[in-house]
Amino acid sequence: MRVLFLDLDSTNPEHLGCYGYHRNTSPNIDKIAAEGVRFTNYYTSDAPCAPSRTALMSGQFGIRNGLVGHGGTAGDMKLEAEKRELMGRLTRGGAFPSYLQLIGGLSTTLISPFPQRHSTFAFYAGFNEIMNTGHLGNESADDVTPVALDWIERNAKKDDWFLYVNYWDPHTPYRTPLEYGNPFENDPLPEWMTEEVLERHKEMVGSHSARELNINFNTKSYDNATSPDFPRHPGEILNMDDLRKAIDGYDCGIRYMDDHLGKLFAALEQQGVMEDLIIIITADHGENIGQLGIYGEHATADQGTCRIPMIIRWPGMKQGLVDERLHYHLDLLPTVAELLGHDPMPDWDGTSYAPVLRDGADCGRDYLVVSQCAHVVQRSVRFGDWMYIRSYHDGYHLFDKEMLYNLREDPNEQRNVAAENRAVCMEAVYLLNQWHDEMMVRSGDDRDPLWTVMKEGGPFHAKGYLPGYLKRLEETGRSPQAAELARKHPREFPPKPASEIEKLVRKRLTEQMGPH
Template sequence: MRMLFLDLDSTSPDHLGCYGYHRNTSPNIDKIAAEGIRFTNYYTSDAPCAPSRTALMTGQFGIRNGLVGHGGTAGDMKLEGEKRELMGRLTRGGALPSYLNLAGNLNTVLISPFAQRHSTFHFYAGFNEIINTGKYGNESAEHVTPVALDWIERNAKKDDWFLYINYWDPHTPYRVPMEYGNPFEHDPLPEWLTEEVLESHKQMVGSHCVHELNIDFVNKTYDNRTHPNFPRHPGDIRDMDGLRRMIDGYDCGIRYMDEHLGRLFASLERQGVMDELIIIISADHGENMGQLGIYGEHATADQGTCRLPMIIRWPGMKQGVVNDDLHLHLDLLPTLAEMIGGPLLPDWDGVSYAPVLKEGASCGRDYAVVSQCAHVAQRSVRFGDWLYIRTYHDGFHLFDEEMLYNLVSDPKERRNVAADNRAVCMEAVYYLNQWHDEMMRRSGDDRDPLWTVMKEGGPFHARGYLKEYAKRLKDTGRGEAADELIRRHPREFPQQAHPAAVMLQQWLSKNMQG
């Protein structure tokens, strides 16, 4: 058995030809999709990068494995504690590569810098061979492909291997070499991105809104600066030309990456192993390209961020199938276990969808809970035609506490219809509570890491940013938004507390001296 897993960072299915995109961004991916199964309602359980890949590898929701953020306590997995054995659970088959190694006798190989990028070294658990491409996830395809081709040319004809490769080109900032050109310069933008939509997005605030597409990690603010090393990536979107620059930058990243995937496939053809090779193509998360007024970021628990491409071509199994059932990416581990005839481990949260691969049968979830705690703190429920989003920390976007979108009539999340559909919201909250109760029962402790994030000051990518961002909002004529953010987040501005609190403090200072 030979298996290739392509992890295409920040790749949205909405921008792939095989998912209906009008631009020719992905001819090589599309060919694999035509030969296999394409899943249309496939989601990460935990976004963005580190939480997603941790859930994928462990087969557990972030609420159980503990890693739901990019910093603080929730930037690490929970310790196994007193029940930890000489070898931890990830070594003993509790991680995807270690399971394939032990149960499938596969040589497991990783080509990725990801563990170093986020200090998530548990990501290495179970890989026999690890090749770090060395740029902390700032690689372009021309850095990754030669390494992958070298491994393929030396090893492809051997039996029993699992090769996991990361590509990064769709991730901001857009870094495709300028000499590549722009194959989409004459193609229309997505139909839904009109001047009217852009004007509505200009009323929004927060990181990666149209006014602030840059994050300044040093001064802890969001701004519109550009970087000379990334001429394809804009600092803001002021008009339709700016919008085109943004969309074209993203699409060029996908097309450039796809052409490099074509080189891998050609090499595998020359090695004579392509016909029998299992190919899995997915991503850690999608990318908001206008959804919720956010561009070029994966900062929410919504459709744009959490819906993934998933394509599986498994020779001898179903071909040319489109599966519309609801699945989570952590369902992959039990699916592979069933496909190779291995045991299903009781501490996995995933549900196998092997019947889809074998028979084209329907076996999806009734509902799925997805979470985001790195840029905002949100939990969402995907069920039926609906996406319900509950916000605990808005990441300075001024989101409503409850948001509800009908993804059939409003797939780009433009109209929050929560107020008009209270019964649907109540059904979603029931599912959310049902899931939360089950996860806490299955956990080895009583800690929900979302609330750890909140206790430690909010999501990592918003923590400490409000003071400078509020100043920028006021300096750019958006003082009302700054005032509302300060009202919502008093912990960030204790000196601007509610007037009643100020009066109480003055009274205490005057009357409680000594």
């Protein structure tokens, strides 16, 4: 048994040909999709990068494993504490690669810089061989493919291996070499991206909104800065030419990555193992390319960020099948376990969809809850035609507390219809509470890491950015938005001196209570 797992960072399925995109971004991926099963409603449970991959590899929702953010206490998994044995649960088969190694009998290899990028070293648990491509997630395919090709040449003909390869080209900033050209320069933009839509987006605020495509970690600001190292990546979108540059930059990243996947497939074909090879193509998260008015970022718990591609070509299983039911990415673990003929680990949260691959059976979930606590703090419910989004911290995007989108009528999330669909919102809140209660019981503790993020000052990518951002909004003629942000986030400013009445009250209390 041989398995190739391709983790394509920041890949929105809406920009892949096999998912209906009008541009030819993914011919090699499309070929694999035609030979296997393509899932159309497949979601990461926790976004973005570190929470998603931790949930996948641990088999547990972020609310249970503890890692839901990119910093602070919630940037690490919960300690096992008194339950920990000589070997922790990840070593004892709880982690996906550990399970494949110990139960499945596979030799496991990782080609990725991800654990070092986010200091998520638990991700390594169960890999026999680890190759860090060394650029902390700033890799291009040119850095990754030679490492993968070398491994294929040395190992492909061996039996029983699992190779995990991580590409980053669709991730901002867009890094495709200029000499590659632009295969899409004569292709139209997606039909829904009109001048009217862009004008509305230019009034929106927050990181990776149309006028601030850059998060400057050094100056703690959202701005329109650009880098000569990334000439394909704009700093702001003020007109349709800028919009084209942004969309073309993203699509070129996907196509450039797809070309390199073709090199891997050709090498595997040359080694004589392609015919019987299991290929899994997916992503850690999607990417907002205009959804919610956000560009080139995975910053929300919505359709753009949390919906991911999933393509499984498993020889002997269904071919050319499209499954439209709801699934989590962590459902992959019990699915693979079942197909290997073994029981899943009892503390995994996933549900097997092996019957889909074997028989084309209908076995999806009734609803999903997806979370984001790194750029904003949100939990959302995906059910029926709906995406309900509940914001606890808006990441300075001025999101409403409740947002509701009819994905059948509005797949790009441009019109919040919560106000006219209160009954649907109430159903979503019921489902959210039902899920939350179940997860807290399964956790065995009283710690919801979402509230840990809030207690520690909010999402990492917004913490400390508000004062500088308000100044930028004022300087760029957006005083009303600045005033509204200041009103919504009063606690994120230094406390004002106590008023005279407060001082008097404290004095009287001290006189009555005496010294302590």
